[in-house]
Amino acid sequence: MTLKPLLDLLLPEFAPALIDDNARAALESAVVAMAPIPRVAIECRLAVDNAQVDIQQQLRRHAGNARLLRRHLQEYGGSCEMMKLSRFCDAWMSEGNTLARIDEVFLEYDVRSDERTVGVPGVFLALPREDGWDVAREALSLFHDELPFDALAGAIRSCFQAAKNSGGAWIGYIGLFLNRAGDPTRLNVKGLRPHSLRTFLKEIGWNGDSDTADALFDWAVDRVDRVTLALDLSSGAVLPRLGLECILNRQPAVEKRWSKLLDALERQGLCDGDKHRAALAVPGLTMPTLAGKPWLPQWIARSLVSPTGHFSALDRALYHIKLTLEPDGRREAKAYFGAQDVWLVHKGGQVREAPSVASAVITDSARDLSIEAMMERAIAALLERQGQNGLWRDFLLFNDESNEWVSAFVAAALAEADGRRVFRAAADAMSRLATQQRPDGGWGYDDASEPDADSTAWVLRFYARFGGLGGEAVARATAFLRSHAKSGGVATYRDSADLTSFAVVMPDLPQEGWKQAQCCVTAAAAPFVDWNVLPYFAVQQSPEGCWKSYWWHNDAYPTALCAEVLATSASYARNVDAACAWATREAAHPELNDFDAAFCLRILLLRPEDVAMRRTARQIVERLRERLLPDGRWQTGALARFPMPDILAPEAGDRSTPFQDQHGLFTTAAVLAALARWKGCNHEP
Amino acid sequence: MSRESALRFLEACRLQPLMQQEIGLLVDDARYEDLCAMAARHEYEFTPAELASAFAIDWLARWAHFRGNAAKSDAQEL
Numbered sequence: 192m193t194l195k196p197l198l199d200l201l202l203p204e205f206a207p208a209l210i211d212d213n214a215r216a217a218l219e220s221a222v223v224a225m226a227p228i229p230r231v232a233i234e235c236r237l238a239v240d241n242a243q244v245d246i247q248q249q250l251r252r253h254a255g256n257a258r259l260l261r262r263h264l265q266e267y268g269g270s271c272e273m274m275k276l277s278r279f280c281d282a283w284m285s286e287g288n289t290l291a292r293i294d295e296v297f298l299e300y301d302v303r304s305d306e307r308t309v310g311v312p313g314v315f316l317a318l319p320r321e322d323g324w325d326v327a328r329e330a331l332s333l334f335h336d337e338l339p340f341d342a343l344a345g346a347i348r349s350c351f352q353a354a355k356n357s358g359g360a361w362i363g364y365i366g367l368f369l370n371r372a373g374d375p376t377r378l379n380v381k382g383l384r385p386h387s388l389r390t391f392l393k394e395i396g397w398n399g400d401s402d403t404a405d406a407l408f409d410w411a412v413d414r415v416d417r418v419t420l421a422l423d424l425s426s427g428a429v430l431p432r433l434g435l436e437c438i439l440n441r442q443p444a445v446e447k448r449w450s451k452l453l454d455a456l457e458r459q460g461l462c463d464g465d466k467h468r469a470a471l472a473v474p475g476l477t478m479p480t481l482a483g484k485p486w487l488p489q490w491i492a493r494s495l496v497s498p499t500g501h502f503s504a505l506d507r508a509l510y511h512i513k514l515t516l517e518p519d520g521r522r523e524a525k526a527y528f529g530a531q532d533v534w535l536v537h538k539g540g541q542v543r544e545a546p547s548v549a550s551a552v553i554t555d556s557a558r559d560l561s562i563e564a565m566m567e568r569a570i571a572a573l574l575e576r577q578g579q580n581g582l583w584r585d586f587l588l589f590n591d592e593s594n595e596w597v598s599a600f601v602a603a604a605l606a607e608a609d610g611r612r613v614f615r616a617a618a619d620a621m622s623r624l625a626t627q628q629r630p631d632g633g634w635g636y637d638d639a640s641e642p643d644a645d646s647t648a649w650v651l652r653f654y655a656r657f658g659g660l661g662g663e664a665v666a667r668a669t670a671f672l673r674s675h676a677k678s679g680g681v682a683t684y685r686d687s688a689d690l691t692s693f694a695v696v697m698p699d700l701p702q703e704g705w706k707q708a709q710c711c712v713t714a715a716a717a718p719f720v721d722w723n724v725l726p727y728f729a730v731q732q733s734p735e736g737c738w739k740s741y742w743w744h745n746d747a748y749p750t751a752l753c754a755e756v757l758a759t760s761a762s763y764a765r766n767v768d769a770a771c772a773w774a775t776r777e778a779a780h781p782e783l784n785d786f787d788a789a790f791c792l793r794i795l796l797l798r799p800e801d802v803a804m805r806r807t808a809r810q811i812v813e814r815l816r817e818r819l820l821p822d823g824r825w826q827t828g829a830l831a832r833f834p835m836p837d838i839l840a841p842e843a844g845d846r847s848t849p850f851q852d853q854h855g856l857f858t859t860a861a862v863l864a865a866l867a868r869w870k871g872c873n874h875e876p
Numbered sequence: 877m878s879r880e881s882a883l884r885f886l887e888a889c890r891l892q893p894l895m896q897q898e899i900g901l902l903v904d905d906a907r908y909e910d911l912c913a914m915a916a917r918h919e920y921e922f923t924p925a926e927l928a929s930a931f932a933i934d935w936l937a938r939w940a941h942f943r944g945n946a947a948k949s950d951a952q953e954l
Contacts, residue, residue, distance in 0.1 A: 492902050
């Protein structure tokens with residue numbers, strides 16, 4: 192049994208520009224030596240004159256792949272290196288062995304189209320984030336058993352230490368090239384922040400050009416979700432060659448940045464135009480009905496023991512683009528594509544991926560968590576999703592995902608929840624935002640958009656909690672905000688704003704909707720304006736007690752912010768009472784989402800002395816406790832809307848599709864901030 | 877030998893616990909020859925090519941069935 196049937200399904204999706212006939216033949220020869228585990232990655236060089244293609248195989252411990260590889264090696268293995276790999280499988284399978292903490296292994300095969308021979312693979316081991324060195328040391332002692340490896344181990348250990356010292360970085364993979372001279376070792380460093388790179392490289396004894404490395408790392412971090420630094424070590428020293436794996440979380444069909452990244456590489460002469468187009472066309476799903484080749488027998492068998500509503504499909508994905516920086520300054524770009532089986536289900540009129548075995552076994556219950564523990568989880572979830580450039584991304588609109596507005600909102604919540612513990616993350620966010628402040632003093636939905644009052648107000652709210660902006664920057668931001676005064680409130684955009692940076696706004700389209708005063712924006716900006724906005728809010732309150740939102744489908748968010756402003760003056764106590772009564776009614780709604788629940792909680796906390804309000808607030812907290820997801824987030828619930836700019840009152844019969852925070856970060860930040868206020872009122876437990 | 881026989885085999889595998897057990901033992905190691913041999917033990921005769929073709933048909937029939945059910949369920953909710 193070989194992987195040839197997998198290639199038969201997969202390779203027709205690669206245009207000849209990426210995989211020519213020679214490379215195809217070489218791959219087909221290569222898979223003969225591979226275990227029949229149908230999960231692979233294909234590595235294509237993107238330069239015009241380089242047709243070499245390599246293949247990797249992905250093994251997972253929980254899927255029992257160690258047993259299959261072990262058996263395959265008994266049949267095909269024979270060399271000393273293959274014996275070591277076999278011994279590794281034994282240890283990997285054994286419960287209680289340190290190596291059992293490795294979830295995933297990649298076997299990397301170098302395929303030469305001229306020789307059509309395949310040697311021993313490179314072995315890449317996924318390391319746990321905590322105590323990764325212990326696992327790496329165990330693997331090294333197994334694979335380097337006949338030679339002293341103290342020098343190598345010392346160098347590797349210093350890399351682990353340097354990653355730890357850099358704050359937030361860790362070694363995610365160790366790669367052992369059993370097939371290359373000098374037994375080089377690869378370390379993949381994840382989560383490294385741009386400002387830590389230079390110190391990290393110095394600490395590990397890397398002696399390449401730091402300026403070039405810094406510039407390339409910054410360049411990459413700005414363009415993708417994650418950048419992993421790949422280092423090679425040999426004979427106890429770090430080699431001068433560096434690699435950067437550039438990863439985007441979503442696939443090209445819904446992520447424009449893949450195309451932009453490849454455009455940039457094409458302009459630099461690192462990517463052939465035909466390969467660029469071919470690479471973007473690879474991702475997708477192959478179904479058995481249209482495959483034109485026999486489905487894999489393993490997948491047929493698995494289908495027969497799965498629910499009849501689960502459908503086997505082959506998922507083709509663009510994993511990452513790798514940039515390599517050679518000691519002489521040359522650069523190379525490669526694309527890595529993944530192929531694996533997925534299981535689809537029909538749900539809610541859509542086709543979705545069935546939960547994997549790993550996620551199905553999560554039995555975590557949040558019901559017993561204290562407020563502190565809930566907040567801990569939410570903080571960890573938000574920190575985990577902070578980009579290496581210090582910013583968060585969420586809400587996919589016409590242009591792109593938001594980075595400035597979302598980052599300011601998330602960072603403000605983190606600073607409110609636990610300013611000390613999140614200091615480094617908040618400092619990174621503020622430092623990055625400071626560099627993106629526009630000449631006129633504002634920030635926008637994202638760094639490519641016209642600056643607006645709402646995003647700028649949230650940066651100032653973040654600053655008010657955390658600091659970190661220079662006095663001159665704060666003054667310019669405040670002046671920018673105040674220049675949006677309109678009818679006693681604050682408009683999102685001032686009259687002079689050029690809104691054509693938004694894809695939907697034509698130059699001659701009236702824009703008075705976006706340039707009028709809005710409650711939700713005025714409330715966010717209220718702490719920073721120099722006129723009395725309270726009368727504006729009093730007039731705008733609806734008879735039901737809420738404030739209607741321009742940019743949000745639901746009214747909890749503007750109502751909470753407006754009521755919080757009015758609560759600063761006893762003269763508006765009746766308005767606040769009316770808002771609390773409205774929030775009490777909203778809280779009883781069975782379909783209240785977590786985002787709106789968070790803001791209802793904030794409203795009710797304006798009357799902590801009221802027993803009924805306190806009871807309702809407690810019920811909301813219990814509801815949020817039950818709805819906390821195992822990964823520390825709350826379900827996406829922030830329903831933004833983007834009316835055309837000439838629309839003055841979208842709430843009147845508006846039925847447009849809401850834009851959700853698809854990563855759930857905005858909702859999670861909103862709940863975190865509300866829980867911080869609940870905790871601040873001493874309502875625990 | 878026929879694709880119809882392979883289709884009946886696929887249906888039987890989903891319904892009969894004994895055959896489920898046998899398939900469960902194969903799963904990650906399954907080859908077309910193994911599936912055909914198992915089928916033969918249960919008196920279903922077909923070639924690997926017929927099994928591959930039958931699976932594509934089986935997949936499409938189930939897909940259409942579940943898509944139809946999902947659409948009905950959405951319509952009822954509306």
